[in-house]
Amino acid sequence: MSSNTNPILKLMGTSLIIEQISKNRIFSLRKKIIMGCRCRNWRTLFGGAMTNLLLAVIYLAFISLGLPDGLLGSAWPTMSGDLHAPLSRAGGISMTISAGTIISALLSDRLTLRFGAGRVTAFSVALTAAALMGFSFAPNYWVLIVCAIPYGLGAGGVDAALNNYVAIHYTSRHMSWLHCMWGLGALIGPYMMSYAMASRHGWQWGYRSVGVIQLVLTAVLIFSLPLWKRRPAAADAGTQATDRKPIGLLGVLRISGATQILIMFFCYCAIEQTAMLWASSYMVGMDGMAEDVAATFTSIFLIGITVGRFANGFLTMRFSDPAMIRIGTMTIGLGALLLLVPVHNPALSAVAFILVGLGCAPVYPCIIHSTPTYFGADKSQAIVGVQMAFAYVGTMLMPPLFGVIAQATTIAVLPWCLLVFVAFMAAMHEWLRALRRDDMAV
Structure with a gap:
């Protein structure tokens, strides 16, 4: 009789083993699925946090970049007297800045393709900061003209690189709010200059204070460069950016x-x-x-x-x-x-x-x-x-x-x-x- 039941017992034992193996595999598969979901959720949350952090940096950049725009107009009546320059000479400074912005804007595609939007933005802000510090120490009109060159180059580079980056990666509402922040900076800048002159520090300290803010922004942008790199390859110049040439x-x-x-x-x-x-x-x-x-x-x-x-x-x-x-x-x-x-x-x-x-x-x-x-x-x-x-x-x-x-x-x-x-x-x-x-x- 034992010889007759042995095959049945063996079959039952084999079934139990197969069932246990199946349970183990299902448990293992379930565990992998759960861990995978958790991993994806973690990556999604982390990626979203990094995206929002970069967006906050860009908001700060737009506020800071609006600050210098009204400084020359609000300070020039005093500056012209201190530097013994006619009132009409402000037009020369303004046109030099505009020429620089036009040149750098036209070169932005080539520069962004080569270095990336993050690096171009950081370097452009550094140029603007150096120019503003130069304005604050300028002993005469011609030094202002020289400083206006990097000022314009930096301003144009930032405008083109940041605007395109936001247009590609963020919604239209952020584009509107970012330009609102620029307007806020442009409104605050003249008040900073008037405060500096009213407190007897002079227009030099008005430019110097805005220059320091730009230097701080430069440091923030440099530290944020890894956030720019986390974006997809299209971040800097469009899909397959490395395969295309400047237009x-x-x-x-x-x-x-x-x-x-x-x-x-x-x-x-x-x-x-x-x-x-x-x-x-x-x-x-x-x-x-x-x-x-x-x-x-x-x-x-x-x-x-x-x-x-x-x-x-x-x-x-x-x-x-x-x-x-x-x-x-x-x-x-x-x-x-x-x-x-x-x-x-x-x-x-x-x-x-x-x-x-x-x-x-x-x-x-x-x-x-x-x-x-x-x-x-x-x-x-x-x-x-x-x-x-x-x-x-x-x-x-x-x-x-x-x-x-x-x-x-x-x-x-x-x-x-x-x-x-x-x-x-x-x-x-x-x-x-x-x-x-x-x-x-x-």
């Missing part, structure tokens, strides 16, 4: 739709800077407003842009970049039309210029943010660099050109000038949309 200015101009988006940038900066420079003169000349009151309303125009960009960050959660650009152009047009109302009322003009400022708020950041969508991440750095160059050309040329026109005619042509530029900008936007419609997902 160059002529290459950009050959891309379908590039000319239209560049003209949009030129028109936008012509509108913003012309309104910013001549709004006060318009209200004094046309409405009889007191000069000090008109100057206050000019600062409100800047506040309108800054506050508008903060609000637009929330609106971009609902509206696409093209929709925000259309809203902005219509608001600018409404403000310009209000200036044409044949009732010269200071309050009406103030409301009109605030509307122009609010309309300007979404246009600049949304054009930049839509660039990778229109043209692809592999071309966006080159195009954004040329966009920055066109922006600085518009900033440098159009406000003084309008001054010549107003001198030959009347300041009353300001709203017509704004309307021409906003109409041209809107036309270029719709033309761009038609050319690139097949590549758009919005």
Whole structure:
């Protein structure tokens, strides 16, 4: 009988062994799955934390980079006397800075492709910091001119590299809020300078304090370089960045739709800077407003842009970049039309210029943010660099050109000038949309 049951017992024993092995394998597999999920969750959480930390660094960078922009205008009346330079010489410094920004913006694609966005940003901020420290120790006007060269090169490099990086890796709301932070820095800078001069430290300490802030930012950016490297390979210059070559200015101009988006940038900066420079003169000349009151309303125009960009960050959660650009152009047009109302009322003009400022708020950041969508991440750095160059050309040329026109005619042509530029900008936007419609997902 034992001989008959032995096979059965053996079979039962084998089944038990197989069952135990199966349980062990299932347990082991379950353990691996759980550990794998935990590992992926940990990596996701860690990666998200690093992304947010880098975003915080970029926010600080935008605030800090806005600080120097208003220093020259607020300090030059005192600086010109101390350095025995005519008031008109400020234009030479401003044009030198603009020339530097144009050159570095045009080179940004080549530099970012070679060194990466993080290194280019850190080095550009270091250049700006060195230039500001040079300003603070300058014994004469010509030293200021020399220091203006690295100032412009640094400013253009930062603008092109950071704007493209954010356009590729972050949502439109962050682009709007980052430019809001830049506006906040641009508003704080003149107050820092006025405090330095009021406390009898002089304009030198105003430049020096902002220079120190830029040096601290340089150190922060250097320490944050590993965070930039954690981003995908497309972070610096688009997909397969290591396989492509710099596009160059002529290459950009050959891309379908590039000319239209560049003209949009030129028109936008012509509108913003012309309104910013001549709004006060318009209200004094046309409405009889007191000069000090008109100057206050000019600062409100800047506040309108800054506050508008903060609000637009929330609106971009609902509206696409093209929709925000259309809203902005219509608001600018409404403000310009209000200036044409044949009732010269200071309050009406103030409301009109605030509307122009609010309309300007979404246009600049949304054009930049839509660039990778229109043209692809592999071309966006080159195009954004040329966009920055066109922006600085518009900033440098159009406000003084309008001054010549107003001198030959009347300041009353300001709203017509704004309307021409906003109409041209809107036309270029719709033309761009038609050319690139097949590549758009919005």
